[in-house]
Amino acid sequence: MIVNKSMFPLQTGFGVISKMQDRFATLQMQLGTGEKASKLSEMGRDLPMSLSVRSRLSKIEGFSANIDTVKLRLSFLDKTVTRLDAMEAEGRSAAVQGQYGTNNINMATLPGLSRARLDELVTLLNSDVAGRYLFGGSNTDRAPLPDTNVLLDGQGGKAGFKTVLNERKAADLGDDGMGRLDSSLVVGDPPVPGPATASVVTLGEDGLHPFGFKLSTISSTAAPSAVTYTSPVATVPPTAKSLTVSFQPAPAEQIQSGQTITMGFTLPDGTETQLTLRATTAGESHGGSDEFIIGADSGETATNFQAALNAKLVSLGETQLAGASNFAASANFFNGAGEPVLRVQNGGGGFGNATQLRVADATDTIMWYTGQSPAVAAEGLGRLNIGTNTATNSVRLTETAPVSANHGFQISSISPSTANITTSYTAANPSSASATFAANPAAGETVRMTLTEPNGTTRDLELTAVTGKAGAGQFTIGATVGETAANFAKALNVVASEAAMTAEGNPRQSVTAQVDDATRVAYGIQGNESGLLRLVRTMASLSVETYPTEENIIASREPMRLAAMAVADPVQRVADLAAYEAAVVADRRAANGRYDAMAIRQQAQLSESHNAERGSVEILTMELAVAHISLDTASQRHVNYKAQLDNLLSDVETVSKEDVAMEILALQTRLQASYQATSMISQLSLVKFL
Known part of the structure; x- marks a missing residue:
């Protein structure tokens, strides 16, 4: 019998030892890193699962990054909209009808305070986060508004709001100051030979156009046998309207002291106003602007009525019409969604006889808002x-x-x-x-x-x-x-x-962010939405309207007083001084009336009755809150899902260090035994065997 090493093949033993050494190295790496493999190729059958889980985790990281970015922007928008809501409340209380303050301090300070709020409003609407402007819809690369000076005063030959306002005021007031109304008188008493006829005062619009007073109603407390009238009638297609007041001649009943005639008017901004003229006798008259004197006959009464009517229309033109014209001009210049910027078309003889508006463009007029805006808007039925x-x-x-x-x-x-x-x-x-x-x-x-x-x-x-x-x-x-x-x-x-x-469409959809596979959060805001537009229009209107102080009124009428004092005739001097006092009172009344007209409209524009409208500051706040809630919900969903995926990935890619340590100890024992057996076999001979 032959005894040699062929009975114990060393090559096989070395191969087994090599595999155990490789496994030992792998176990040492796993013990040190806790990972199953150092390369994807070493994952084996766990590779598809690992790649799938990692792909999903990568998507979640992308969604989470979007959520963090949008949360930052929403946080900024939330603070901005909160401030806008506060400005709206401040604006409501800034001017109150009849509250002029001590020495008319409220009238003096209102324009400056409104200008400061307008400055702040423009700054807020031009807000950006990391160079991304937030109030221009999808146009995020540039500020949506020019600065306040450019808005009000214009730039580079382009008209600003003040120019558009002056044109509109002239068109609404008319050349004679009567708000584009004409009055005429036909005296029928005393008559020429023949039967007595009524004396008729006719008041009519001077044409079919959007400017000035528009006749709407008329009524009287006088007996029908004394005064008759015709009401203004709207026609289809529309035409210029008119009304008449007829004073019946004797022996018919005449208008009595204390009885009134009232006319209603629609103003350029869509609001209504009225004037009431009260009949009075010469002895009872106080010289007020709201009365007319009953004459000796119907012709004289009609003449006095026409004079009082004309004077009252001029007074209303300086107050109610001026305020309405201001807000109408702000609606023309600060155009809303789906509307162009409008200006008065010069009638050829100046703006006082203008008959139509025209579409302005960027070549001659400052465009107040250059952010994203729909071409068709729901309000106004798409024009x-x-x-x-x-x-x-x-x-x-x-x-x-x-x-x-x-x-x-x-x-x-x-x-x-x-x-x-x-x-x-x-x-x-x-x-x-x-x-x-x-x-x-x-x-x-x-x-x-x-x-x-x-x-x-x-x-x-x-x-x-x-x-x-x-x-x-x-x-x-x-x-x-x-x-x-x-x-x-x-x-x-x-x-x-x-x-x-x-x-x-929906302005919120102008900017969206993907926060989940099937979820997009919409948080776009366009600077010309209704609530923001009301703020801009109101603050701009209030900031450019000024009111004379008591000192200004006295100073402007001083030449009249000095001229009266220089009159030698004492009777005439008293009359002239009385006229001076009446003029000062009229100036005060005009200033107060214009302030009241602006205060009423400011209250109406910023009223809480608009809170439920699309695009109001309150609706914006609510919709941004909904977007924030959607973000929080998606974020929490991702946190929970990521935890599940991390656990799954851990099961696939990581090992238990305790199990690895035990396997290493067992492998070390096997290796030591293998080393010893191999060493002994490598030295085996017949002598040693025997």
Whole structure:
């Protein structure tokens, strides 16, 4: 028998030892790092799971980074909107009708305080975080507003708000200061040979335009046998309105002392005002601006009434009309979403006889807001108007003048006439479409109007006649043709409103952030939303309107007083001094009246009644809070999910150091035994074997 090393193959033993050494090295690495492998290739069958989990964790890290960024911006927006809400409250209490302060201190300080608030407001709306502007919608690379000086005073030959305001005030007041109204008198008593006739005062608008006073109502407490009147009547299509007041001649009953005539007017900003003139005898008269003296006959009474009416209109022009004109100009200059900047078109003889507004552009007018803004807005039906002519049972849809190619819907077409509905389309500027009901339509007759947005998108307004209750896109056939036309007009208003709302979209969607696979948080804000716009318009209007102090009034009337004092005739001197005192009182009344007019409008613009409107500061606060809650919810969801994934990844990629240490001890024992056995075998011989 042969005994040698071939019975104990050393090569195999060395291979086993080498594998145990590799395993020992791996275990030492695992003990030191706690990781299962140092390379992906060493993960084995756990590799797909590891890659999947790591991919998901990477997505969560990206979402978390977005959340952190948006939280920073929302925190800044929250503080800004909170300050805007405080400014709104401060503005409401800044000016109160009838509260002029000691020595009219409130009147003196209001413009300066309003200018300071406007400065702060512009700064807030130009806020940025790390170079990203937050109040320009998706236009985040530049400030959405110019600075206050440029807004008010203009720059580089471009008109600012003050210029637009002066033009508007001139257009509203008119050259004669009567608010674009004309009065005339026809004296019928005493008569020329023939029967006595009434003396008639006529008051009429000087044309069809958006400026000045618009006649709305008239009433009188005098007996109908003494005073008759005709009310102003709105027509379709619209025309300049007028009213008349007729004083009946004797022996008819005459107007009595204490009886009144009241006229109502619509002002350029859409508000209403009125004047009341009270009849009085010469002996009872106090020389007030609200009275007229009853004459010896109806002709003299009418003459006195016309003079008092003209003077009162001038007084209202300096107060109520001035305030309304200021706020109308702010609405023209500080344009809202879907509206262009408007200015008065010079009538050729100056702005006092202007008859229309024009669309301003960046070549001649400062654009107050250059951030993102929708071209069509829900408010104002996308710059459309719906009118109904009850005499012809016709419903007319027209574009708002002046037409802007970049703002609002343009009417493109209307469907052909049906058996009972005659349709027509006029492609003039502004264009219009109308539907006239010759008879009640049959169920199923349809009218379709096509609107075009500035970007070329078209929208159809389709209305179908139905019996019974109308649903979406339908109008009810009424008992009469007139009722059907009215139902059609209401349904047209609904579909036009829906189209405008869809075209406008949601300002919040102008800026969004992905915070989960299926969740985007919307937090965009556009600086011309309704609540912010009201603040800008109000602060700008109040900051440019000034009121003379008592010292200014006295100083301006001083030449009149000195001239009166220099009169030698004592009777005339007393009369002239009385006229001076009356002029000072009138100046005080005008200043107070203009302050009151501004205070009333400031209160109305910043009233809490607007809190529920889209785009109000309060709604913005709520919507930003909702976005913040969505972020917090998504963040917590990611935290929980990440913890689960970390545990799963730990199971896949890490090891228990205790288990590794025990395996190392066992492997060391095996290695030592292997080393010893191999050493002994390597030295084996027959002698040693024996």
